[in-house]
Amino acid sequence: MKITDITVNLLTTGRTLVRVFTDDGVTGIADGSRSVAITRAYLDEVVKPLLVGTDPLQPTRHWETLSLGTGERATRLPPQIVGSIDIALWDIMGKAAGMPLSALMGGAARTDIPLYWSQGNGWKKTPEQMLSDVQRGYEQGFKFFKVRMDWRDYRQDADPEKDFAIFKMVREWLPDDCPLGFDANNAYSVSTAIMQGKRLQDMGCAHFEEPLPQYDLPGLKQVVDALDVPISTGEQETSRWRFRDLIDQANPDILQPDILNVGGISEVKRVYEVAVIRNKPVMPHSPVAGINSAASLHAYSTVGNAIRPHEFSDEFSGDLNQIAALFKEPIMPDEGRIQLPDRPGLGLEFDEDALAKAIVD
Numbered sequence: 001m002k003i004t005d006i007t008v009n010l011l012t013t014g015r016t017l018v019r020v021f022t023d024d025g026v027t028g029i030a031d032g033s034r035s036v037a038i039t040r041a042y043l044d045e046v047v048k049p050l051l052v053g054t055d056p057l058q059p060t061r062h063w064e065t066l067s068l069g070t071g072e073r074a075t076r077l078p079p080q081i082v083g084s085i086d087i088a089l090w091d092i093m094g095k096a097a098g099m100p101l102s103a104l105m106g107g108a109a110r111t112d113i114p115l116y117w118s119q120g121n122g123w124k125k126t127p128e129q130m131l132s133d134v135q136r137g138y139e140q141g142f143k144f145f146k147v148r149m150d151w152r153d154y155r156q157d158a159d160p161e162k163d164f165a166i167f168k169m170v171r172e173w174l175p176d177d178c179p180l181g182f183d184a185n186n187a188y189s190v191s192t193a194i195m196q197g198k199r200l201q202d203m204g205c206a207h208f209e210e211p212l213p214q215y216d217l218p219g220l221k222q223v224v225d226a227l228d229v230p231i232s233t234g235e236q237e238t239s240r241w242r243f244r245d246l247i248d249q250a251n252p253d254i255l256q257p258d259i260l261n262v263g264g265i266s267e268v269k270r271v272y273e274v275a276v277i278r279n280k281p282v283m284p285h286s287p288v289a290g291i292n293s294a295a296s297l298h299a300y301s302t303v304g305n306a307i308r309p310h311e312f313s314d315e316f317s318g319d320l321n322q323i324a325a326l327f328k329e330p331i332m333p334d335e336g337r338i339q340l341p342d343r344p345g346l347g348l349e350f351d352e353d354a355l356a357k358a359i360v361d
Contacts, residue, residue, distance in 0.1 A: 001026070001096065003056050006043050006085070010036045010360040013318035013326070015290060017359075020088040022056055026095050028088030029348065031260065031292040033080040036361065042081045050075070051085070057096060059089035063266040067239075079238040079263040086264025087295045087346075094345030101298040101345060105269065108301040111340040115312040115333055116181070118287050120148030123158065127169040134170050138178070141335030144309040145170070145180045146209070151187035153213035158187065160196050171203050179206035181232075186210050190219045194226045201229035207254055207283070209233065220250035232256050235285035239263065240270040247278050254308070258285040259296040268296075272303050282306050287313035289323050294331045294346045301340055310338075326354050 005021040016032035016039060032039045050065055066082045069075045094101045102108035117137030122130055134145055147170055149163050167182050174180055182205050188196060193211035200208055207230045212219050214236045224231045232254035237243050238261060246252065257271045268284075275282045282303060286296035289312070300306050312333060314320055324330035328349045331338060341347035 001056060002053055003051050005052065006048050006088075008032055008036055008039045008043060011326075011358045012360060013290075013322050013358065015288075015318065015323075017291075018084040018088055020056060020085065020092060022092060024096070026056075026092050028056065028090070028092035028095070029291055029346070029350075030084040030087035030091070030295070031288070031290055032084040033078075033260070039081060039084070042077060046075060046077060047081070047085060056089050056092045059086055059093060059264075060266045062086070062089060063264065067263060067267075079267075080260050083260040083262065083264035083267075086266050087259070087292060090265045090295070091345040098344050100340070100342050100347055101265070101295070102301045102340060103342075105265075105299065105302045108298075108340060109304045109306070110301055111342075113297055113301060113338050113340065114144060114309040115142065115336055115338060116144035116146055116179075116309040117142035117336070118146045118148060118183075118311050118313040118315075120150045120183070120185075120313070120315060122147055122149040122163060122166050123151050123155070125166070127162075127166045130166045131169050131173055134174070137336075138174070140333070142312075142333075143178050143336050144206075145174065145178060146183055146206075146311070147180070148183040148185055148209075149187055150183075150185045153186040153215075155187065156213075157189055157192045160188065160192055163187070164196060164199055167200060167205070168203065171205075181205065181207040181209060183209035184211045186213045188212060190216075190222050193223045197223065197227040197229055197231075201227060205229050207232045209256070210235070217246065217249040220252065224251055224253065230254055232283060236261060240267060240274055243271050243274055247274070247280065253281070255280050255282050256285045257282070259299065260286070260292055265295055265299055268299050272299070272306075276303065276305065281308055283308040284310055287311040287316070289314065289317040289320055289332065291346060291348060294348055297331075297338060297340055298346065312338075322358075326350060326358060
């Protein structure tokens, strides 16, 4: 089997579709980064010259070629570019073997995976608006929740009082048996994060996510040491080496790799191995419904101690019905849970007529 072509297309759902084609007629799929133009440039200039004509059943070797380089060329491609290719190659390998990816990776410890309903843009919402968004998830059967402020590191300490008011209103509305996390999205200085964290933990916050800018590992260690509420982070880390440094320097309680940001299935598996060795719970960041969510769920299902819910959000996914309509058998939540299919690869097969209508370019 040989790779014959790699393409990228923008879909009407707003997602970027990456496909890897082979001479055996097996096609691997993945969600790409947000920019079709940038992705296409990398594919045409670097990825296709390196991979077309090669064996697709060696995703880890191809990961090393694209991430690190060859004997003649240092590639160092962005992890999101590498990740999309890597996911598609794993999909091909699963389809060629006639096995679901979880089985190919050693077997699923569970196939019934709980999700948490994640709602953001708290920086521009009132507490009442956020509560309404949380209630939508509760009505759909979700039992775990998170509110996100989405401030980013360049808006430090912008409005922690309103942030807390949002958490407080939602926490007081939710039943006691529905955990609620809080995501600052890199928003706070060390002192503000500690003060905010103490208020959150007093109200039973399930986890306090990204309290500081992602680059401030010494500061994060101060926050971790000062608080009892579990501190989680990691969605912006780009490799196993970054996660190693994150643990060694900041020691967060929960690790949250994003399957695309970290470079695909090949690398997220390594991050999970580091987490198991260091006895760190994992709780993936891959909230967007569709292909990469399925990839993340397959990888997550193989981690024996990964019992926390997986993130899910409808905010950046587009219309969930439109996404579901693209596939013959979509993988979508039901009562706040996802059942992993036992179909080959990712378990997703396009309805070709629907896909043709959804391709924008």
